[in-house]
Amino acid sequence: SAVISQKPSRDICQRGTSLTIQCQVDSQVTMMFWYRQQPGQSLTLIATANQGSEATYESGFVIDKFPISRPNLTFSTLTVSNMSPEDSSIYLCSVDPGGGLDSDTQYFGPGTRLTVL
Amino acid sequence: TQLLEQSPQFLSIQEGENLTVYCNSSSVFSSLQWYRQEPGEGPVLLVTVVTGGEVKKLKRLTFQFGDARKDSSLHITAAQPGDTGLYLCAGAYRDDKIIFGKGTRLHILP
Numbered sequence: 001s002a003v004i005s006q007k008p009s010r011d012i013c014q015r016g017t018s019l020t021i022q023c024q025v026d027s028q029v030t031m032m033f034w035y036r037q038q039p040g041q042s043l044t045l046i047a048t049a050n051q052g053s054e055a056t057y058e059s060g061f062v063i064d065k066f067p068i069s070r071p072n073l074t075f076s077t078l079t080v081s082n083m084s085p086e087d088s089s090i091y092l093c094s095v096d097p098g099g100g101l102d103s104d105t106q107y108f109g110p111g112t113r114l115t116v117l
Numbered sequence: 118t119q120l121l122e123q124s125p126q127f128l129s130i131q132e133g134e135n136l137t138v139y140c141n142s143s144s145v146f147s148s149l150q151w152y153r154q155e156p157g158e159g160p161v162l163l164v165t166v167v168t169g170g171e172v173k174k175l176k177r178l179t180f181q182f183g184d185a186r187k188d189s190s191l192h193i194t195a196a197q198p199g200d201t202g203l204y205l206c207a208g209a210y211r212d213d214k215i216i217f218g219k220g221t222r223l224h225i226l227p
Contacts, residue, residue, distance in 0.1 A: 001162075004159075041219065042205060042217045042218060042219045042220050043160070043205070043207075043217045044217075045215070092159050092160075094159075105148070105150055105162060105165045106150070106162075106207070106215065107162060108152075108159035108160045108161070108162075109159050110157075110158050110159045111157075111158065111159045113157070
């Protein structure tokens with residue numbers, strides 16, 4: 001398993017601004033993921049952030065809107081840029097300690113609840 | 118499009134009753150996970166099933182993976198208010214992609 005922390009836990013932001021969310025893991029992991037969970041909805045994968053390579057974005061998500069950094073094996077950031085009220089959501093990071101080699105089980109951080117006014 | 122359907126979407130039952138939540142797909146999974154999420158928190162892993170027909174038990178929770186690895190069920194015996202939460206299933210494909218169901222929101226009435 002893995003213990004994951006996220007900062008901030010919540011924030012209220014103005015339209016047009018940007019917010020950077022941090023994700024810290026207690027062990028070195030290759031595969032990290034960023035998800036969005038809109039109110040009352042399930043999880044939607046934004047991108048996969050593997051250390052040593054560019055993040056891979058899912059359909060509907062682009063780097064200009066959601067730039068990601070992955071400077072080492074225990075840390076990643078997701079920036080939500082030029083925010084609009086539609087970006088109000090919970091943003092979650094997760095890791096796969098098995099590196100995709102076993103059962104693809106992911107462990108999640110507590111999430112960042114973002115409200116855009 | 119790969120879909121993972123969960124049913125029911127909402128379930129409200131009395132403490133002490135039994136319930137079953139279902140997770141179905143037309144696709145074959147290499148593994149399937151069940152998570153529980155409480156308000157304001159991230160999903161917490163309950164179990165991973167890998168082998169077709171596999172049954173795993175976690176106290177009052179019984180998880181079953183279908184023989185064809187396309188579906189799964191979660192059965193809770195003698196539900197308690199602490200079981201309240203959003204239950205999510207997630208299926209993993211061989212290309213490392215994981216998709217989540219929309220979840221079952223369970224409310225146990227004391």
